[in-house]
Every structure is written in C-alpha cells, then in structure tokens.
Amino acid sequence: MKALPASIQVFERGWLSSNNVLLSGRDDTALIDTGYLTHAPQTLALVRHALQDRQLDQVINTHLHSDHCGGNATLQAHYGSRVAIPVAEADKVANWDVDALSFKATGQRCERFSFDATIAPGDVLTLAGMEWQALGAPGHDPHSLIFYCPSERVLVSADALWENGFGVIFPELDGESGFAEARATLDVIAGLDVRLVIPGHGRPFDDVAGALARARSRLAYLEADPVRNAQNAIKVLLKFLLLERQRIALAEVPALLVAMPVFETANARFLKQTPEALGAWATSQLVRGLAARVEGEYLLNT
Structure with a gap:
C-alpha cells in the first residue's frame, strides 16, 4: 500500500458512518465527511485527538447522505467550523427541506446544520497546502462530488467507487437515470492518474484498475435487471x-x-x-x- 502524506489522515469508520478524511496543513485544517449522527461524539473525539489544540477550520461534504454529514452539527458547535456542501443542495439545507433531503426518505436521522460555502464541479480547493479538484460524481447520488489531488495522485472517491463496488444507485429507485451516470463517473475516475483511493467506506486501496473492473461488472449486473438494484x-x-x-x-x-x-x-x-x-x-x-x-x-x- 502506497503511503499517504503526513498531512492526510483517514479515520476508517465502521458501517453507519462514512470514513472521515482529515487534512492538516500549516495554516489550515479540514475534514471531508463527518459520519452518522449517533457516531458524532466518536467523530469529535477522533478529530480532537488528531488536532490536539488546533482548530478544525472547515468541514466539507462529498454528498449529503446521513452517514456522510451526520457529524456536521456537532463539529460546528464545538469548533465553529465553516461547512461547505455541494452547490445543488444549498436550498434544501438552507430551508432544511426534509422531503427533498434524503434523511426522511431512507428512515435515517441528521441533526440540522448550516453551511457557509458551496462547492461546484470544477472548483479547485486548497487544503493542507495541496490543490484538490472537485469533480461531479453522479450515480449513487446525483449531486455527489469526489476530490482529486493531482500532486499526490490521491482520490477521495466517496461512494462512487469502493474497493469492491459502490453505493446504492438511488436515482434509479425513483425512476430517474442513475446507471448511465454511475458509468460516466467510473470513466472519469479511470481518466485520472490515481495512485491511491480513499473511499467513503472501507480501507484506502491502490489497485484502482481492479476496483474499476469490479465496479463496472457490478454496474452491468444491476443494470441488466433493475429489480436487483431495488432489492x-x-x-x-x-x-x-x-x-x-x-x-x-x-x-x-x-x-x-x-x-x-x-x-x-x-x-x-x-x-x-x-x-x-x-x-x-x-x-x-x-x-x-x-x-x-x-x-x-x-x-x-x-
């Protein structure tokens, strides 16, 4: 396994919570994704232990499923962290539209949080002294983002690509297109020069070609009979x-x-x-x- 830079730490979480990616630079700190609501105290403890006396300047969400943003409110309350979310979700969060957000639809919970900035596909973020490209990654979620650091060749892939698969293709359940978008997202990832993937769930991995092949096979299996995706x-x-x-x-x-x-x-x-x-x-x-x-x-x- 290829090593991560010292400025990047991955808190690999058990199910219910997504992984958390902590980026600690000389002048700034940021956390990508914050886990599920019931794990928020543990998320805070992990961040406090890693940062010691430093502040958490910013929280960034790849997408707004409850297992990726459930710790936002806790971190905001403790650190006063700025929160940045995908731009397409801004109105839903501002109005806390529980019907438009995914929490009610999936029977899950999330404490209300606010946001300070939005991120759109194509934006470039400077985190821990590194430039990260925000890329649109629809499929699992139509508004999901992934983050790629060209200098380190590291990809934060959220639920678009795991070592063995990807997240549920939710848009297809509502009669919207999702399989084609998931395939296009895999093609985008394949076009990047990636040496290490930090997925939304599971350990970081470096066999990118193998993971892409498994994901494409899985996607073809689901697309051949959409009942499988629903099941x-x-x-x-x-x-x-x-x-x-x-x-x-x-x-x-x-x-x-x-x-x-x-x-x-x-x-x-x-x-x-x-x-x-x-x-x-x-x-x-x-x-x-x-x-x-x-x-x-x-x-x-x-």
Missing part, C-alpha cells in the same frame, strides 16, 4: 436500521419499511410485493448473508 437497496436500508438499533422486532420490519418513502417508490416500480412479504424476504437475505440473526421474535445485528 439491494431494501437490504441495505434494513441493515442500516439494524446497525443503528441493534435489535428490531420481526413484527415491526414491514412498518419500518413502509415508513421509508424510498421503499414505497421502489416497491411500486420494481418489487410489487406486500410489505410483509418483502420484509420477510429482506430479513432472510440478511440472515443468509450472516449480516443478522433471528432470536425468538427479534432480528439482531451481527
């Missing part, structure tokens, strides 16, 4: 709830799914099952994949 989304959303709660009554699973607008849309378009049937299917899939277990009347996280 994957339901499993992921249920697992997220289970990670947060650790235990869910089996009888509550259908109601939890119905409470998510994204589930209703995906079910109406692709799955066409009763909540009870789909809840039973999703539960069995998590158990089969050793991501959960059933004890009595409860589904437990593993």
